[in-house]
Amino acid sequence: MKFRSIAVAFLLFFLVGVAAFGRILLQYDEKDRLKDIFDKGNYLVSLIALHPLDDFDGNKRDFFLRTLTEYVSSEGLAYCLIQDGEGKAIISLAPRDLTSRIPLDIQNRSLSTMGLTSQSFMVGGKDRPFYEFAKPIFERGHRAGTVRLGFEIPPVSLFSMQRISILAMMAFLIFAASASVYYGMGHALHPLRKLYAELGPSFRGSGSQPAGSGRSRGIAGGIRSLERALAGLKEALNKTESENMEMAARLGVATFEKNQIYRIIDAINFGIIITDIQENVIYINSYMINLLQTTRKEAVDRPLGEVLESDEIMSFIAQQDSLEKTKTTSHMETMFPERSPGEVFQLSSSYMKDGEGAVMGKMISVRNITSEKSAENVQQEFIGNVAHEFLTPLTTIKSYNEMLMDGEVGDVEMQKEFYNTINEETVRLSNMVQNLLNIVKIEMGSLTLATGLVKTDWLVGDCMTAVEGAAQGKNITVTKNLPDNFPSLLGDKELLKTAIINLLGNAVKYTPENGKITFSLQEENSMVVFDFIDTGYGIPEEDLPHIFEKFYRSKDPKIMEEMGSGLGLAMTSQIINLHGGEIEVQSAVGEGTHFTIRIPKEDYYIGKK
Ligand code: ADP
16 A cells, blocks of 8 residues: 555656656757757848849859758748849749738838848748748848748657657656655655654554543553654754754864964964965965065965065975975075065975875975074184184194105204294194184083182182293283282182183283283172283274184284184183173273173172072
């Protein structure tokens, strides 16, 4: 029973479907035919009207008659009338009974039209209209005649091969659609069917039960079943609702996460542009907006090339596309002179891929590498300086040594002098290496201070001994202002000695013969203060800001005459800093120089700890 009703419904659905489609097909067919006739009519009438009237009367007449006759048999032309200015027929290719039945108003309109006209009319007894197309034939600017063509829409053949095959195909599609609708409905209606099955017997009642009680029990049972079914439906609804809520929550989390990621990318200190697969910008962070002097609104949705406005970068990105295939990555250095003049940036381009590795777009990142570049330059300059400074004593040592070995220096005194120079240069070289090592260690933070109690009287004594010889050699007077009670320091005695000897040594080195040096030591506000005052050449103002830099030496010829590496003051200032102290300089060219160092006193130092 159930199956039969489904089958009947299905068949009905199928038939209605096929009939509806057949109807639509017919309508379209009709429209198609009409359009076809209009195309043909307009074309043919225009073509014929191009010819002068004589063509249809003279030796071309046969040709036209033949062509038009063929047209009549193959393309559905019902009649062709070519008439002169007075309406007299020159060519009349038509069944007589048809032309005589064309309504007069149609004829008149065709004969008076100045352009192309098309009009339809019915011939008694026929249910399909004729279409007449008419166009004047002009000769030397005057209307010489008229071409009139009549078409009839041929009756629709219901069972053409094309129609049958389309209908068959549609029937199959409707069948398949109905089957899937039936299957889908079956699923969707399952709870209702279940409800019907449960309610059915109760509402139908049972013939075998006593009418009153059976009916009320049936209704009560039915209500219970209905309640159960409604509870089931409610549960299903609740489940869907909670699933929806979960999905909404997940979407919320995903959106929040995406926004968080965008916020993070926005805050980072380099530029990011993300594009889709067509290289249209979908995201740009604030850094990049600043760099390109654009706005988010202006940049988003625009092609990357228009946003970056740089052929150089675009050609790099295009080049990256081919490199990506071989998994090679590289970066380019570029500049954005309008926004950040003098700054150097590193730009990289990479593909954004989804979990399966499919390309979703590109990411362009830009990083400011100006400081790295200048650090690189400083490092290169440093290496250049070291090489240069080492090369000078090494060349002297090498050439003096070669001369001695080749026996070129015969005189014993001369030989002694050569050996002395070699020795001096070797000491200088080894001091340089030592200083350099110390500087590098201090800068890298890897120098460990051999900290101990340093008695300043011992320190001063050691340092003075180291320079006294050189001072005497230049007849320089060294005055010492020392306290009665020498304070103590907590520090690395050897390093402090190096610092003080450097300053005393410079004072002797850069003071001409017969000059004066004053060395003072005193205690001042919990600091031990050392002063080194000389009456030497002085330091030019332009050199003062640089004298503590590594390898810096004054270009003054008198200074250049003296041996040096430009490392002494760099080292000294580092040592003083390491001991928590400070170094100062005052100088006047031609008058002399005054260096002061202040180092925290031992007890103060301990107190601070
Ligand atoms: P060096 O003495 O080996 O050249 P330093 O680092 O000790 O290197 O000194 C750096 C530069 O500072 C010197 O080349 C010199 O130009 C200047 N200088 C340092 N001390 C004096 C001083 N007492 N008098 C004049 N110039 C000085």
